[in-house]
Amino acid sequence: MSETVISFNPGDLIPFLPELVLVGGLLILLIVDLIIHRNKGNTIAAAGGILLVVLTIIALTGNEKIGAYLFNAVVQDGVTLFFRVFFAISALIAIGIMVSSFKKEGEPFILVLSSVLGMFLLAGSNDLVTLFVAIEMVSIPSYVLAGYKRKDPRSGEAALKYVIFGAFSSGLLLYGFSLLYGLTGNTGLPEMAAELTKLSSGSPAQIVGLILVLAGIGYKIAMVPMHFWCPDVYEGSPTPITAFFSVLPKAAGFAALFRLMPLFATLKPAYGLSGVGLITMVSALTMTFGNLGAIWQDSVKRLLAYSSIAHAGYILMGFAVIVSMPEGELYNLAVTAVLFYLVVYMFMNLGAFLVVDWVERHLGGDSIGYFKGLGKGNPLPALALAVFLFSLTGLPPLAGFIGKFYLFAAVVKAKMWALAMIGIANAVVSLFYYVRIIRDMYLHDPSPEFDNSEAPLKLGKLTAVLTLVTVVPTVILGIWWGPLAEWIKLRIF
Amino acid sequence: MELTLFIITALVALGSAIMVITRKSPIISVLFLVLTFFCLAVFYVMLGAQFIAAMQIIVYAGAIMVLFLFVLMLLNLRGDQNWEVSGPLRKWLGWIAAGGVLLVVITAIQSVTGFNTELDPAVGTVSSIGDALFNRFLLPFEIVSVMLLGAIIGVVAMVKRKPSTEDEEEGGEA
Numbered sequence: 001m002s003e004t005v006i007s008f009n010p011g012d013l014i015p016f017l018p019e020l021v022l023v024g025g026l027l028i029l030l031i032v033d034l035i036i037h038r039n040k041g042n043t044i045a046a047a048g049g050i051l052l053v054v055l056t057i058i059a060l061t062g063n064e065k066i067g068a069y070l071f072n073a074v075v076q077d078g079v080t081l082f083f084r085v086f087f088a089i090s091a092l093i094a095i096g097i098m099v100s101s102f103k104k105e106g107e108p109f110i111l112v113l114s115s116v117l118g119m120f121l122l123a124g125s126n127d128l129v130t131l132f133v134a135i136e137m138v139s140i141p142s143y144v145l146a147g148y149k150r151k152d153p154r155s156g157e158a159a160l161k162y163v164i165f166g167a168f169s170s171g172l173l174l175y176g177f178s179l180l181y182g183l184t185g186n187t188g189l190p191e192m193a194a195e196l197t198k199l200s201s202g203s204p205a206q207i208v209g210l211i212l213v214l215a216g217i218g219y220k221i222a223m224v225p226m227h228f229w230c231p232d233v234y235e236g237s238p239t240p241i242t243a244f245f246s247v248l249p250k251a252a253g254f255a256a257l258f259r260l261m262p263l264f265a266t267l268k269p270a271y272g273l274s275g276v277g278l279i280t281m282v283s284a285l286t287m288t289f290g291n292l293g294a295i296w297q298d299s300v301k302r303l304l305a306y307s308s309i310a311h312a313g314y315i316l317m318g319f320a321v322i323v324s325m326p327e328g329e330l331y332n333l334a335v336t337a338v339l340f341y342l343v344v345y346m347f348m349n350l351g352a353f354l355v356v357d358w359v360e361r362h363l364g365g366d367s368i369g370y371f372k373g374l375g376k377g378n379p380l381p382a383l384a385l386a387v388f389l390f391s392l393t394g395l396p397p398l399a400g401f402i403g404k405f406y407l408f409a410a411v412v413k414a415k416m417w418a419l420a421m422i423g424i425a426n427a428v429v430s431l432f433y434y435v436r437i438i439r440d441m442y443l444h445d446p447s448p449e450f451d452n453s454e455a456p457l458k459l460g461k462l463t464a465v466l467t468l469v470t471v472v473p474t475v476i477l478g479i480w481w482g483p484l485a486e487w488i489k490l491r492i493f
Numbered sequence: 494m495e496l497t498l499f500i501i502t503a504l505v506a507l508g509s510a511i512m513v514i515t516r517k518s519p520i521i522s523v524l525f526l527v528l529t530f531f532c533l534a535v536f537y538v539m540l541g542a543q544f545i546a547a548m549q550i551i552v553y554a555g556a557i558m559v560l561f562l563f564v565l566m567l568l569n570l571r572g573d574q575n576w577e578v579s580g581p582l583r584k585w586l587g588w589i590a591a592g593g594v595l596l597v598v599i600t601a602i603q604s605v606t607g608f609n610t611e612l613d614p615a616v617g618t619v620s621s622i623g624d625a626l627f628n629r630f631l632l633p634f635e636i637v638s639v640m641l642l643g644a645i646i647g648v649v650a651m652v653k654r655k656p657s658t659e660d661e662e663e664g665g666e667a
Contacts, residue, residue, distance in 0.1 A: 023639055071629050107650035111643065137636065203604055205605045209601075
């Protein structure tokens with residue numbers, strides 16, 4: 001072995017500060033959890049919230065793009081900088097949603113934070129080994145969180161399905177990695193991309209390796225055909241945890257996909273398959289299956305699960321453009337579109353699950369019947385849910401419209417007409433099932449099992465604040481989106 | 494000589510792996526799994542990775558399998574339980590799909606001409622592994638420790654007695 005020995009450089013720890021703060025904070029929270037006995041959940045959640053605020057501030061201020069560091073295991077570039085802020089803020093909202101359900105336990109919050117640490121690493125990973133360890137780090141706490149409602153057999157089923165599917169897709173991912181490693185002899189992502197470009201036109205091993213990698217990552221983002229776990233896990237998990245699942249690990253999967261995009265871009269057309277073709281195909285399949293599946297759902301949690309599959313399909317459209325153009329103006333547009341959409345998706349989806357969780361806590365279920373007539377007795381939460389659902393559909397003047405507009409603009413500019421048409425057709429289909437809930441809330445009388453029109457349900461302070469925190473961006477970003485788009489461009493490029 | 498050894502070990506590994514998934518009794522499955530792990534250890538030795546071979550036997554064939562057996566005996570699963578959940582059509586579709594994947598992967602691997610078959614004798618030694626873990630892969634190695642901590646917290650949270658969580662779930666008001 002004649003590998004050049006790189007010595008450890010303590011200065012490398014400075015860009016790693018957010019992760020170090022998170023690890024330190026985690027350990028402190030763990031000790032605090034052992035010492036205190038009363039109000040565990042609230043205390044740990046508050047402390048975790050403060051930790052995440054500190055992290056957001058650190059992540060917002062540190063914006064030096066210094067490239068690879070720590071033995072090239074991680075990289076600090078625009079994508080890392082963006083996702084650090086993104087994960088910190090969305091974890092803050094997710095923890096806020098969890099507080100009402102986990103009052104006496106600190107562990108769920110600690111598990112969420114350790115999963116967030118994995119996401120931070122994933123966004124910065126520059127090496128297949130780091131990438132894989134980070135993915136497992138995101139997944140393992142998620143498995144436990146899915147099964148947290150121990151008295152509910154559906155929760156246990158959710159956890160088991162999540163673990164088994166997770167192990168299976170980790171296996172696929174590793175198999176893909178091993179093929180790519182065998183072809184390139186390196187685990188560093190930039191080195192691998194360079195080696196893969198040198199290969200003559202698409203070797204079958206490269207194609208199979210990349211497909212396996214895409215399948216492994218596709219599990220995290222619930223991409224068709226790796227989406228089977230998604231509705232069951234989302235339905236069975238405690239609703240605040242579902243809110244967390246639907247945004248954070250999914251965005252982490254997209255961060256990983258960002259890191260792997262250079263590898264897919266090396267796939268030259270061979271056997272009727274290219275990197276662009278592959279991503280375009282799964283994108284079209286994902287949004288179509290997601291939207292068609294959502295139409296038949298009775299449980300709102302399942303419906304939102306299918307809708308989150310469809311949204312992964314929309315976001316993958318942006319990736320199709322990114323693969324087709326490794327750099328240039330169109331690439332910049334596509335990257336901005338994807339990240340903008342992720343931010344918008346984060347607010348509207350967390351918000352929707354927040355209201356669903358609130359209804360479920362007060363009325364005891366999440367089937368569509370519980371939402372009937374909600375608009376009469378509880379106008380504010382119903383209005384908020386309507387805003388989120390309209391935004392998820394992509395109707396103007398809400399943020400979802402601008403997000404979709406950016407994505408479609410990138411796809412159309414890349415002249416992928418077929419994909420654009422499928423996307424628009426899907427957006428129309430999605431209107432049907434989102435509006436069904438809104439219609440039930442406003443045009444139907446409450447079902448006889450419970451009458452929520454007489455006495456309005458109690459809206460706690462925290463829920464009210466969180467609703468505002470998610471509604472306001474969903475509305476504001478629909479009419480005044482320039483600053484966010486500019487900020488993303490500033491971070492990334 | 495090496496080729497004969499490889500073929501014999503590979504056949505045993507494949508056979509026992511098939512036995513793992515076809516046996517009805519979980520205990521027998523686990524025992525065949527131990528055999529599969531031993532065969533894998535032989536492969537590692539043939540590739541010059543003595544350290545990983547030793548780890549394979551100590552950690553997998555030893556510690557993890559003992560845990561498996563413990564859990565199985567505690568659960569007291571009987572071998573005659575019927576696990577059949579799907580009809581014959583699904584079974585055949587499964588075989589066809591698995592066969593297709595196998596075919597594609599074999600074609601893919603056969604197409605590669607540039608695999609480096611020269612073994613570096615130093616690659617599997619303890620010192621070279623330590624070198625890799627504490628230089629190039631220092632960060633992932635350290636992160637694994639945090640990941641394991643997270644896993645431990647998760648396990649403790651799953652099995653510990655809940656402080657009356659369930660009744661507060663009904664009466665939450667925030």
